[in-house]
Amino acid sequence: MGFESQIREALRELEVAGLRRYPKRVSGPQGPEIEIDGRAVICFCSNNYLGLAAHPAICKAAADAVRQEGTGSGASRLITGTMDAHRQAETDLAAFVGAPSAALFSTGYAANLGTIQALVGPGDVVFSDALNHASLIDGCRLSRAEVHVYRHRDPVHLEGLLSRHRGSARRALIVTDSLFSMDGVIAPVADLAALAESFDAGFLVDEAHALGVLGPMGRGVCAAEGIVPDVLVGTLGKAFGVAGAFVAAHDDVITFVRNRARSFVYSTAPPPMVVRAALAALPIVRDADDARATLLGHAARLRSELRQLGFEVPDGSSQILPVLVGENERTMRLSAELLDRGVFVQGIRPPTVPVGTARLRLTPMATHRTEHIDRALDAFQALARQR
Numbered sequence: 007m008g009f010e011s012q013i014r015e016a017l018r019e020l021e022v023a024g025l026r027r028y029p030k031r032v033s034g035p036q037g038p039e040i041e042i043d044g045r046a047v048i049c050f051c052s053n054n055y056l057g058l059a060a061h062p063a064i065c066k067a068a069a070d071a072v073r074q075e076g077t078g079s080g081a082s083r084l085i086t087g088t089m090d091a092h093r094q095a096e097t098d099l100a101a102f103v104g105a106p107s108a109a110l111f112s113t114g115y116a117a118n119l120g121t122i123q124a125l126v127g128p129g130d131v132v133f134s135d136a137l138n139h140a141s142l143i144d145g146c147r148l149s150r151a152e153v154h155v156y157r158h159r160d161p162v163h164l165e166g167l168l169s170r171h172r173g174s175a176r177r178a179l180i181v182t183d184s185l186f187s188m189d190g191v192i193a194p195v196a197d198l199a200a201l202a203e204s205f206d207a208g209f210l211v212d213e214a215h216a217l218g219v220l221g222p223m224g225r226g227v228c229a230a231e232g233i234v235p236d237v238l239v240g241t242l243g244k245a246f247g248v249a250g251a252f253v254a255a256h257d258d259v260i261t262f263v264r265n266r267a268r269s270f271v272y273s274t275a276p277p278p279m280v281v282r283a284a285l286a287a288l289p290i291v292r293d294a295d296d297a298r299a300t301l302l303g304h305a306a307r308l309r310s311e312l313r314q315l316g317f318e319v320p321d322g323s324s325q326i327l328p329v330l331v332g333e334n335e336r337t338m339r340l341s342a343e344l345l346d347r348g349v350f351v352q353g354i355r356p357p358t359v360p361v362g363t364a365r366l367r368l369t370p371m372a373t374h375r376t377e378h379i380d381r382a383l384d385a386f387q388a389l390a391r392q393r
């Protein structure tokens with residue numbers, strides 16, 4: 007069998023397992039309503055939580071930057087240098103999360119891959135939450151450090167693993183999402199930070215879904231809990247509505263990351279227009295308390311009313327609502343039926359979530375109006391009646 011037929015066969019296996027993905031075709035900007043195949047639908051599957059992905063002031067900052075600084079950064083910063091936009095963004099983003107220093111990356115995926123691989127290696131040990139984001143998992147693998155997976159949000163299990171495996175390792179690092187992206191639950195960051203302290207381990211927290219949404223001024227879960235992790239990862243493509251990511255830490259840690267993170271060293275620096283857009287988003291995010299209250303209010307209403315309709319929605323207080331279904335095909339059928347009713351909710355299947363826990367993942371936005379939430383609940387009610 008030729009290579010292409012082998013791949014075609016692998017693709018067919020995905021199809022049969024209900025795991026093949028068919029991204030929708032979207033026209034126009036991202037927002038509370040988006041156009042799919044020429045039809046306006048209400049979007050409930052975006053991480054554009056504050057609705058900033060097409061904000062006029064941020065668009066203008068990007069357009070101005072194109073005129074003044076062009077489109078490209080030319081090369082890695084280790085080659086063509088740090089542009090003013092990079093320097094200013096790193097200063098402002100570090101200050102935002104209360105860290106001395108920060109390093110920009112083109113994506114959160116690249117940030118996690120590069121940072122973990124830079125900070126630990128063979129002879130070191132990493133402790134990773136069982137439901138961590140794929141980019142953290144891949145960063146652990148790439149590092150070639152010894153990896154121990156602790157039970158989801160379980161500091162007691164982690165403590166046992168630390169007692170057994172911390173010992174002889176050179177460096178140790180505890181790695182977690184702060185707000186878990188597919189479950190909407192929050193990591194016990196204060197307990198984890200205390201364990202890191204007592205076992206002389208570093209503590210890396212990925213605030214991708216929390217930044218801009220949770221904590222004072224949207225500074226994330228760690229800020230809400232009053233802890234400063236050794237390494238904080240924030241992304242700029244979700245609540246910030248732009249693209250990219252940053253890693254915040256002490257000066258020497260950041261300097262080391264800039265020297266050794268391969269996704270920083272061997273990748274073209276983020277374009278200035280993108281960085282300027284993120285910089286323009288920062289004060290808007292910081293001052294968005296009303297938007298955050300609206301967003302979390304929408305989430306609370308959806309959570310409580312979906313439960314009344316008989317859907318299985320776990321407890322939570324964040325903007326991410328999993329509606330647990332279990333089976334892959336049923337999940338995708340429900341998603342298709344919601345879309346028929348003008349409500350776009352993505353089904354999430356393995357390997358993004360554990361086998362047997364396929365779900366609809368519902369994420370409201372601050373820019374949804376009450377009618378949008380009403381219409382989503384009407385669509386779910388129609389599905390509930392069919393069961």
Ligand SMILES: *Cc1c(COP(=O)(O)O)cnc(C)c1O
Binds near residue numbers: 116187241
């Ligand atoms: C989305 C996400 C990332 C990746 O960020 P991108 O900028 O989208 O590449 C990393 N970590 C977590 C927890 C995420 O949810």
